[in-house]
Amino acid sequence: MSDQTNKEEGSADGAGFIKGVALDAVIFGFHDHQLKVLLVEYKRTGIIALPGGFIGEQENINDAAKRVVSERTGLENIFLDQFYVFGDYSRFDPEPFKTIMRVNDAAPRDDHWLLKRFISVGYYALVDFTLAKPTPAAIFDSCAWYDLNNMPQLVQDHTQIVKKGLETLRTNLDYKLVGLNLLPQDFTMGELQTLYETILGKRLLRPAFQRKMLSLGILERVAKKWTGGAHKAPYLYRFISDKSGVLFSK
Amino acid sequence: MSDQTNKEEGSADGAGFIKGVALDAVIFGFHDHQLKVLLVEYKRTGIIALPGGFIGEQENINDAAKRVVSERTGLENIFLDQFYVFGDYSRFDPEPFKTIMRVNDAAPRDDHWLLKRFISVGYYALVDFTLAKPTPAAIFDSCAWYDLNNMPQLVQDHTQIVKKGLETLRTNLDYKLVGLNLLPQDFTMGELQTLYETILGKRLLRPAFQRKMLSLGILERVAKKWTGGAHKAPYLYRFISDKSGVLFSK
DNA sequence: TTATTATTGTAACATTGTGTTACAATAATA
DNA sequence: TATTATTGTAACACAATGTTACAATAATAA
Numbered sequence: 339m340s341d342q343t344n345k346e347e348g349s350a351d352g353a354g355f356i357k358g359v360a361l362d363a364v365i366f367g368f369h370d371h372q373l374k375v376l377l378v379e380y381k382r383t384g385i386i387a388l389p390g391g392f393i394g395e396q397e398n399i400n401d402a403a404k405r406v407v408s409e410r411t412g413l414e415n416i417f418l419d420q421f422y423v424f425g426d427y428s429r430f431d432p433e434p435f436k437t438i439m440r441v442n443d444a445a446p447r448d449d450h451w452l453l454k455r456f457i458s459v460g461y462y463a464l465v466d467f468t469l470a471k472p473t474p475a476a477i478f479d480s481c482a483w484y485d486l487n488n489m490p491q492l493v494q495d496h497t498q499i500v501k502k503g504l505e506t507l508r509t510n511l512d513y514k515l516v517g518l519n520l521l522p523q524d525f526t527m528g529e530l531q532t533l534y535e536t537i538l539g540k541r542l543l544r545p546a547f548q549r550k551m552l553s554l555g556i557l558e559r560v561a562k563k564w565t566g567g568a569h570k571a572p573y574l575y576r577f578i579s580d581k582s583g584v585l586f587s588k
Numbered sequence: 589m590s591d592q593t594n595k596e597e598g599s600a601d602g603a604g605f606i607k608g609v610a611l612d613a614v615i616f617g618f619h620d621h622q623l624k625v626l627l628v629e630y631k632r633t634g635i636i637a638l639p640g641g642f643i644g645e646q647e648n649i650n651d652a653a654k655r656v657v658s659e660r661t662g663l664e665n666i667f668l669d670q671f672y673v674f675g676d677y678s679r680f681d682p683e684p685f686k687t688i689m690r691v692n693d694a695a696p697r698d699d700h701w702l703l704k705r706f707i708s709v710g711y712y713a714l715v716d717f718t719l720a721k722p723t724p725a726a727i728f729d730s731c732a733w734y735d736l737n738n739m740p741q742l743v744q745d746h747t748q749i750v751k752k753g754l755e756t757l758r759t760n761l762d763y764k765l766v767g768l769n770l771l772p773q774d775f776t777m778g779e780l781q782t783l784y785e786t787i788l789g790k791r792l793l794r795p796a797f798q799r800k801m802l803s804l805g806i807l808e809r810v811a812k813k814w815t816g817g818a819h820k821a822p823y824l825y826r827f828i829s830d831k832s833g834v835l836f837s838k
Numbered sequence: 839t840t841a842t843t844a845t846t847g848t849a850a851c852a853t854t855g856t857g858t859t860a861c862a863a864t865a866a867t868a
Numbered sequence: 869t870a871t872t873a874t875t876g877t878a879a880c881a882c883a884a885t886g887t888t889a890c891a892a893t894a895a896t897a898a
Contacts, residue, residue, distance in 0.1 A: 356608050359707060399675025399707060425649025425671055425711050457609060457649060459673050527846080545848070546885060553884095568895040569845035777875080795877070796856055803855095819874035820864040 352451035361399065361459045362390040362424075362496065363407050364503035367467035367483055368520040369499070373536050374483040375500060376410060376472060380438050385491045387434075388500070389481070393503070403461045410481055412471035417464045417481060417519040421506040423501075425457040429495045462503040464519035472507040504537075510535060518577050524560055526572040527551065554569050602701035605642040611649065611709045612640040612674075612746065613657050614753035617717035617733055620771040623786050624733040625750060626660060626722060627742070630688050631729050637684075637743045638750070639731070640708070653711045660731055662721035667714040667769040671756040672749075675707040679745045682719040692727060714769035754787075762788060768827050774810055776822040777801065 365376040379386050384493070391406040393399050400420065407416050432453040439446040446453060474481035484490065486504070487495070510516055517533050530549050551557060560574045615626040629636050641656040642650050650670065657666050666795060684702040689696040696703060717733070724731035734740065740751070760766055761784070781797045801807060810824045 356705070356707070358606050358608055393675070393707075395705065396677050398677055399673060420673060423649060423670060425643070425709070427646050427648055454604070456605070456644065457643075459675070542847090543886065545887075548847075548884080564894075565845095566895075567845070568843055568897095570847080571895095572846060572895040749881070793857065794875090795858075800856080814865075815874095816866075817874070818866040818872055820876080821866095822875060 349383055352392070355451075356395060357451055358454065358456055359399075359459070360390055360392055360456045361403050361406065361461060362388040362499055363403060363408070363410075363418075364388060364460065364462040364500050365407060365411065365470075366462060366464050366486075366503075366507065366520060367470060369483070370534065371465040371536065373486040373504075374467060375486050375489065376470075377482065377484050377489070378410070378474060378478045379480045379482075380441075381477055382441050383434075383437050385434050385438065388496045397471055399459060403459075403463075405528050407461075407463045407465075410473055411463075411465055412473055413469060414464055417516060418461055419463075419506070419516075420459060420461050421509070422460045422502050423457060424460060424495060424499060426495075427455065429458075430455040431494055434493045438477070456500070460499050460503060462507055464507075464516055466520065466522055468522045508538060522558060522575040524563075524576050525576050526563060526574060530575070545580055589745060602642070602732060604645055605701075606645060607701050608704065608706055609649075609709070609792055610640055610642055611653050611656065611661075611711060612749055613637040613653060613668075614638060614710065614712040614750050615657055615661065615720075616714050616736075616757065616770060617720060618783055618786065619717040619733070621782055621786065623736040623754075624717060625736050625739065626720075627732065627734050627739070628660070628724060628728045629730045629732075630691075631727055632691050633684075633687050635684050635743050637686060638746045645754045649709060653713075654710075657711075657713045657715075659725070661713075661715055662723055663715055663719060667766060668711055669713075669756070669760070669766075670709060670711050672710045672752050673707060674710060674745060674749060676745075677705065680705040682742055684743045688727070708749070710749050710753060712757055714757075714766055715731075716770065716772055717757075718772050747770050758788060774813075774824040774826050776813060778822060780825070 367374040367376065376389060377386050378389050389406055389410040391402060393402040394410070397405075400418070403418055403420070404416060407418060408414060435450075435452045436446045439450070439452070472481045472483065486500070489500070491497070492500070507516065511534070517530075517537060520533060521529065521576050527548050530551065531542060531544065535542055556577055557575045558578050562571045563574045564571050589820045617624040617626065626639060626640055629637050637662045641652060643652040647655075650668070651750055653668055653670070654666060657668060658664060679707070685700075685702045689700070689702070722731045722733065735748070736754070739747070741747070756765065771779065777798050780801065781792060781794065784797070785792055806827055807825045808828050810826050812821045813824045814821050
C-alpha cells in the first residue's frame with residue numbers, strides 16, 4: 339500500500355503514477371535473536387500494512403522499490419530482491435483504502451484510482467537493524483519493527499506476502515548468502531550462526547557451521563571480543579569487503 | 589505482447605483488460621537434442637515475439653498466463669512459473685505496436701492503450717514437444733518452435749526475457765527437477781541426461797548422472813527399448829506418477 | 839594463586855555424495 | 869560366432885558434511 343502523501347497520489351486520477359500496479363516491501367531486520375519485519379500503521383485506522391508504494395510513470399519498478407525502502411529506513415544501498423507478483427483478483431478489496439481516505443480527508447469517490455484493482459510486486463529487503471531508522475510518512479501513526487513470529491493482523495493479503503518473502507529468503511540463502519546484510523559490520527561466529535538458524539527455523543551444528551563459513555573465504559577475523567562472560571572470548575569477524583560486494587550484489 | 593484478437597483488446601481504451609500490465613511466456617520444449625522456444629510472428633510485419641497477453645479485469649494473473657500458453661500449445665495442465673517482472677521504463681517502445689496496428693486495420697491513435705507504457709510479468713512454461721500443437725492466432729503469420737541457440741531478433745526486450753527465463757530454469761533445476769515436464773512419458777536414461785546437459789549447457793558424467801537419478805527414487809523402469817542399434821538396448825523409464833505430482837507441481 | 843565454569847576454536851573420525859575409471863552385459867551386424 | 873557400440877553398474881578416489889571430542893581461555897569463586 340502507499341506510503342507517500344504527495345499531491346499526485348491523493349488525486350482521484352493518480353496522475354504521475356502507473357495505475358493498477360503497486361509494490362510491497364518485506365523489510366527484514368535481525369535483532370535480539372529474532373527476525374523483524376518493518377510495518378506501518380495508517381493514522382487513526384488501526385490498519386497495519388507492509389511499506390509499499392506506486393511506480394512513477396517514468397520510473398523503473400526496481401527504483402521505485404529502492405525509493406520506498408529508503409524512505410522507510412533512511413538507508414541507501416539496500417539489498418533488494420523482487421520475488422513474486424501478487425495478482426489474484428480475490429486480493430482486490432477497496433475497503434481499507436476507503437477507511438484510510440475517510441479518516442484523512444474526504445468521502446472517497448467510487449472512481450478514485452486507489453479503489454480500483456491493483457496487482458502488487460513483492461520485494462524483500464535485508465537491512466542492518468542497528469543502522470535502519472524507521473521513519474513514518476505523514477499518513478502513518480507509526481513505522482516500526484515487529485517480530486516475524488508475533489505479527490499483528492495485516493491488511494489485505496500482506497500476511498501472505500510476508501510468508502512468501504520469507505520462503506524466498508530461505509530458498510536463496512544457500513547460494514546467495516544474503517544473510518550477511520542483516521548483521522552489523524563486526525559479529526561473532528555465534529551471532530552469524532544464530533542468524534542462519536533463525537532464518538532457516540532450525541538448529542545447526544556449531545563445528546560444521548564454523549568450518550563451512552571459514553572455508554568459504556569470505557570472512558576475515560578482526561579482533562577479540564571481551565563479553566564479560568566466564569569463558570573464552572570469541573573472535574569478531576567481518577565480511578571481506580571486496581568479495582562481499584560481488585557475491586551479495588549490495 | 590498480445591496474442592489475442594478479440595474486440596476488447598483492439599479497442600482504444602482496452603475495455604475488459606487491466607491497463608499497463610502484460611505477460612510474456614517463455615515456452616520451452618525439447619526436441620532433437622535442442623531446447624526450443626515457441627515464438628509468434630505478427631502478420632506481414634516480420635515482428636517476432638514471445639507469446640503474451642493481457643489480464644482480464646477480473647482474471648487472476650496466473651490464470652491469464654495459463655490461458656495464453658494453452659491457446660498457443662493446445663495443452664492443459666501446464667507447468668508454469670512466474671519468474672520476473674520486467675518494469676524498466678526503458679522497455680517502453682510503442683513503435684512495434686504501431687506497426688502491427690497499421691498493418692492490421694487503421695492508423696493508430698496516439699492515446700490507444702497499447703501504445704502506453706506496459707510492465708510485463710515473465711513466465712516460463714515447460715511442455716512436451718511431442719504433445720504441443722503450436723497454434724497461431726488470427727493476427728499471427730506463424731506460431732512455431734525455434735532453437736534456443738539460434739533465435740531471430742525479437743521485439744522489445746524479449747531476448748532478455750528469454751535469457752532470464754533460462755537462467756531461472758537452470759537455477760531451479762536442481763531442487764525442483766522441472767526438467768521432466770519436457771520429456772514424453774517414457775524415455776531412456778540417455779535422453780534424460782541429454783535434456784539436463786542441454787538445459788545446463790555442459791556435459792555430465794554418465795555413471796554419476798545415472799546413479800543420482802536412480803537414487804532419487806522418482807523413476808520406475810518400464811521396459812526395454814529396442815533401438816535397432818548394434819548395441820545393448822537401453823531401458824525405458826518414467827517418473828513415478830504419484831510422487832512426480834507432488835514434486836513437480838504439474 | 840589456583841580450581842571451576844562456560845563457551846570458543848578446531849581436530850579427528852564417520853558418513854554421505856559425487857567424480858572417475860573400469861568392465862561386464864547385450865542387441866545388431868559381419 | 870566374433871565384432872561393435874552402447875548400456876548398466878561396480879569400485880575406488882576425493883570432497884563435503886555430520887558428529888564427537890577436547891584443548892584453550894576469560895571471568896569467577898575458593
